[in-house]
Amino acid sequence: xxxxxxxxxxxxxxxxxxxxxxxxxxxxxxxxxxxxxxxxxxxxxxxxxxxxxxxxxxxxxxxxxxxxxxxxxxxxxxxxxxxxxxxxxxxxxxxxxxxxxxxxxxxxxxxxxxxxxxxxxxxxxxxxxxxxxxxxxxxxxxxxxxxxxxxxxxxxxxxxxxxxxxxxxxxxxxxxxxxxxxxxxxxxxxxxxxxxxxxxxxxxxxxxxxxxxxxxxxxxxxxxxxxxxxxxxxxxxxxxxxxxxxxxxxxxxxxxxxxxxxxxxxxxxxxxxxxxxxxxxxxxxxxxxxxxxxxxxxxxxxxxxxxxxxxxxxxxxxxxxxxxxxxxxxxxxxxxxxxxxxxxxxxxxxxxxxxxxxxxxxxxxxxxxxxxxxxxxxxxx
Amino acid sequence: xxxxxxxxxxxxxxxxxxxxxxxxxxxxxxxxxxxxxxxxxxxxxxxxxxxxxxxxxxxxxxxxxxxxxxxxxxxxxxxxxxxxxxxxxxxxxxxxxxxxxxxxxxxxxxxxxxxxxxxxxxxxxxxxxxxxxxxxxxxxxxxxxxxxxxxxxxxxxxxxxxxxxxxxxxxxxxxxxxxxxxxxxxxxxxxxxxxxxxxxxxxxxxxxxxxxxxxxxxxxxxxxxxxxxxxxxxxxxxxxxxxxxxxxxxxxxxxxxxxxxxxxxxxxxxxxxxxxxxxxxxxxxxxxxxxxxxxxxxxxxxxxxxxxxxxxxxxxxxxxxxxxxxxxxxxxxxxxxxxxxxxxxxxxxxxxxxxxxxxxxxxxxxxxxxxxxxxxxxxxxxxxxxxxxxxxxxxxxxxxxxxxxxxxxxxxxxxxxxxxxxxxxxxxxxxxxxxxxxxxxxxxxxxxxxxxxxxxxxxxxxxxxx
Numbered sequence: 001x002x003x004x005x006x007x008x009x010x011x012x013x014x015x016x017x018x019x020x021x022x023x024x025x026x027x028x029x030x031x032x033x034x035x036x037x038x039x040x041x042x043x044x045x046x047x048x049x050x051x052x053x054x055x056x057x058x059x060x061x062x063x064x065x066x067x068x069x070x071x072x073x074x075x076x077x078x079x080x081x082x083x084x085x086x087x088x089x090x091x092x093x094x095x096x097x098x099x100x101x102x103x104x105x106x107x108x109x110x111x112x113x114x115x116x117x118x119x120x121x122x123x124x125x126x127x128x129x130x131x132x133x134x135x136x137x138x139x140x141x142x143x144x145x146x147x148x149x150x151x152x153x154x155x156x157x158x159x160x161x162x163x164x165x166x167x168x169x170x171x172x173x174x175x176x177x178x179x180x181x182x183x184x185x186x187x188x189x190x191x192x193x194x195x196x197x198x199x200x201x202x203x204x205x206x207x208x209x210x211x212x213x214x215x216x217x218x219x220x221x222x223x224x225x226x227x228x229x230x231x232x233x234x235x236x237x238x239x240x241x242x243x244x245x246x247x248x249x250x251x252x253x254x255x256x257x258x259x260x261x262x263x264x265x266x267x268x269x270x271x272x273x274x275x276x277x278x279x280x281x282x283x284x285x286x287x288x289x290x291x292x293x294x295x296x297x298x299x300x301x302x303x304x305x306x307x308x309x310x311x312x313x314x315x316x317x318x319x320x321x322x323x324x325x326x327x328x329x330x331x332x333x334x335x336x337x338x339x340x341x342x343x344x345x346x347x348x349x350x351x352x353x354x355x356x357x358x359x360x361x362x363x364x365x366x367x368x369x370x371x372x373x374x375x376x377x378x379x380x381x
Numbered sequence: 382x383x384x385x386x387x388x389x390x391x392x393x394x395x396x397x398x399x400x401x402x403x404x405x406x407x408x409x410x411x412x413x414x415x416x417x418x419x420x421x422x423x424x425x426x427x428x429x430x431x432x433x434x435x436x437x438x439x440x441x442x443x444x445x446x447x448x449x450x451x452x453x454x455x456x457x458x459x460x461x462x463x464x465x466x467x468x469x470x471x472x473x474x475x476x477x478x479x480x481x482x483x484x485x486x487x488x489x490x491x492x493x494x495x496x497x498x499x500x501x502x503x504x505x506x507x508x509x510x511x512x513x514x515x516x517x518x519x520x521x522x523x524x525x526x527x528x529x530x531x532x533x534x535x536x537x538x539x540x541x542x543x544x545x546x547x548x549x550x551x552x553x554x555x556x557x558x559x560x561x562x563x564x565x566x567x568x569x570x571x572x573x574x575x576x577x578x579x580x581x582x583x584x585x586x587x588x589x590x591x592x593x594x595x596x597x598x599x600x601x602x603x604x605x606x607x608x609x610x611x612x613x614x615x616x617x618x619x620x621x622x623x624x625x626x627x628x629x630x631x632x633x634x635x636x637x638x639x640x641x642x643x644x645x646x647x648x649x650x651x652x653x654x655x656x657x658x659x660x661x662x663x664x665x666x667x668x669x670x671x672x673x674x675x676x677x678x679x680x681x682x683x684x685x686x687x688x689x690x691x692x693x694x695x696x697x698x699x700x701x702x703x704x705x706x707x708x709x710x711x712x713x714x715x716x717x718x719x720x721x722x723x724x725x726x727x728x729x730x731x732x733x734x735x736x737x738x739x740x741x742x743x744x745x746x747x748x749x750x751x752x753x754x755x756x757x758x759x760x761x762x763x764x765x766x767x768x769x770x771x772x773x774x775x776x777x778x779x780x781x782x783x784x785x786x787x788x789x790x791x792x793x794x795x796x797x798x799x800x801x802x803x804x805x806x807x808x809x810x811x812x813x814x815x816x817x818x819x820x821x822x823x824x825x826x827x828x829x830x831x832x833x834x835x836x837x838x839x840x841x842x843x844x845x846x847x
Binding site (some may be wrong): 021024085165 | 382386388392424425426427563564570574586777778780782784812816817820823824827828829830831832833836
């Protein structure tokens with residue numbers, strides 16, 4: 001019996017050890033079931049370059065380094081399964097194999113960017129130059145008769161500080177977000193500070209604004225800033241657009257979309273089922289829809305989605321990081337990619353738009369999309 | 382090729398293990414030798430030729446020592462062999478350090494020297510080759526039957542890069558004849574997985590905290606940061622190095638070789654003398670047999686004995702790295718070993734063993750700061766922070782997640798729960814149950830550790846560059 005146990009143990013161990021090599025062999029021969037050779041993991045990575053194997057590269061050791069990574073990436077389904085199992089065990093132990101993700105208290109996930117912004121006294125001197133430029137852009141756009149709003153999307157760590165790992169606290173000097181919002185207001189620029197709005201909310205105070213395993217705001221996290229945003233556009237344009245209301249909130253354990261994007265990136269073999277609020281929005285006192293240009297980060301995707309659902313817009317041109325452009329209309333709610341270079345399209349379509357939303361992310365206030373947008377405004381004829 | 386690499390675990394090792402199981406013994410040795418040379422050449426394609434040439438030189442010199450009757454000439458061959466080996470080590474590892482130190486002594490003069498790359502495992506390789514020459518000279522072992530046996534001893538890949546440092550006569554009989562039983566495969570594989578788990582699941586995780594603190598501005602480091610980094614490094618270095626030894630011993634076992642144990646729960650030691658009987662045993666044994674005893678050991682006048690001890694520990698420090706902090710670490714240990722001999726060996730038995738363990742452990746932890754720090758200034762800052770509870774932390778991005786506490790808990794459990802006690806407890810259980818539990822644990826660790834090989838970036842072993 002002892003011998004049987006030993007043989008079974010060794011067979012299982014051998015299966016674990018030989019499976020990746022078998023998948024590699026199957027891939028190299030172009031044979032074998034797809035279930036062995038393919039099992040894509042979630043998320044993007046920089047694939048290893050095909051190694052250049054020759055006498056020179058072998059002699060220098062370069063070939064060996066390249067081969068190690070390249071061969072590993074071709075070990076198919078066994079590799080993927082081992083990664084998932086390992087990730088699950090890591091997760092249970094409170095760690096993430098993804099260096100950009102940190103597991104906080106109660107297994108709340110954060111990105112390093114969020115924690116850096118929350119914990120560190122970073123250099124915010126870039127705000128000295130940025131705020132005046134934004135103020136000038138605001139003046140320029142108002143001269144064109146366009147509404148303009150800056151929306152600062154929130155840092156999850158600021159909204160869930162009790163879940164942050166370790167013992168860090170915000171710097172006594174304050175964060176860049178507060179400084180930027182304050183200085184923009186001083187310059188007369190309308191600013192929606194999402195963190196302040198969400199920390200002050202009452203109706204949905206008990207509901208989370210970010211998914212436990214998400215790095216973007218959920219329906220509840222977007223509602224207050226979106227309502228304030230639409231109200232600000234109404235004020236600047238001097239005409240009714242509509243008052244946003246929370247018609248219903250359904251809470252379940254089925255996260256949608258970006259609510260658990262971090263969870264997906266962790267590549268676990270199990271589904272995660274955190275508390276997930278789903279909001280149904282309604283519009284009161286509906287007016288004319290908006291034609292909007294939205295320049296922002298991945299956080300602006302949720303804004304676009306909500307505006308389209310409640311039909312408060314006739315058209316949205318979304319400049320994603322001011323690099324890629326998507327056009328949304330009622331007929332094309334999933335968006336159509338637009339190939340025109342962003343500065344050109346901004347200049348061409350500004351006349352048609354009612355207003356521009358510049359969305360900036362609190363932990364990344366020096367993002368390149370802001371300066372790229374400002375340069376395009378400064379270059380307007 | 383690192384043991385914790387995908388290419389090693391999933392391609393190289395299983396192929397070699399499989400081949401060796403199913404061929405006759407002679408062919409198995411040839412396969413192992415060829416595989417070992419490939420293993421070393423994978424990471425050191427240039428230096429492999431130097432090791433081969435040096436090995437051939439050792440073989441010839443040892444043969445000359447064995448057949449020469451005249452003692453002067455025997456001593457000459459020995460001195461030549463040892464000098465060639467030490468020369469290779471000094472050139473590759475210490476030349477730059479000595480020249481830089483000389484330059485600083487001459488008022489900051491920069492003495493130019495070529496860039497010398499430190500070959501993997503050179504300290505281990507050279508020390509093993511010296512044992513062969515000296516043992517042949519002493520008559521402890523006859524010379525190798527043939528050059529292949531000797532090269533097998535030098536290149537045998539499980540122990541080549543980071544030990545244990547073995548002696549030729551410990552392995553010569555096994556080279557000639559050995560059996561591989563099913564138990565050897567099972568226990569060897571289990572030992573390998575245990576070592577891999579120690580390395581990738583504990584040591585590499587703690588390395589993140591240690592690296593973060595030791596690369597931070599020293600002015601930011603507070604009392605808790607310093608202690609956290611010190612304790613994490615204490616576990617990291619033990620798990621990293623003993624994990625490697627476990628992998629080496631496990632691999633060798635799967636080929637039918639029994640290598641000496643290299644660690645015996647060193648943090649359970651009372652006094653530094655006992656610490657060195659439990660930590661890196663093969664190194665301390667080497668230093669005793671090939672440095673301390675030739676210097677006269679403890680058969681000299683007391684003053685000379687202490688001098689011998691100091692020489693040995695300074696050499697040990699220098700062996701670990703070409704830096705004054707390593708030498709200081711060696712001196713630190715030499716001081717406490719001397720203190721044991723002078724006084725503490727009479728004190729330790731009079732206090733509860735647990736107290737002795739705690740005191741020794743704390744002193745070892747302080748010593749690790751010297752070992753890990755890159756400069757004396759950094760070491761001084763860290764040690765200063767450790768004794769100043771009022772020093773507050775400015776390291777606001779030191780995120781200590783739950784897994785760090787888990788790793789420390791595992792580290793302390795493995796370090797301080799007596800293995801012999803665990804074995805006695807296990808003996809009370811049915812043998813089948815013990816085996817099943819052990820195997821289930823190994824399989825679980827395999828799933829986790831194997832997955833880590835794919836998910837984490839390469840982290841070199843701490844001892845590879847020694």
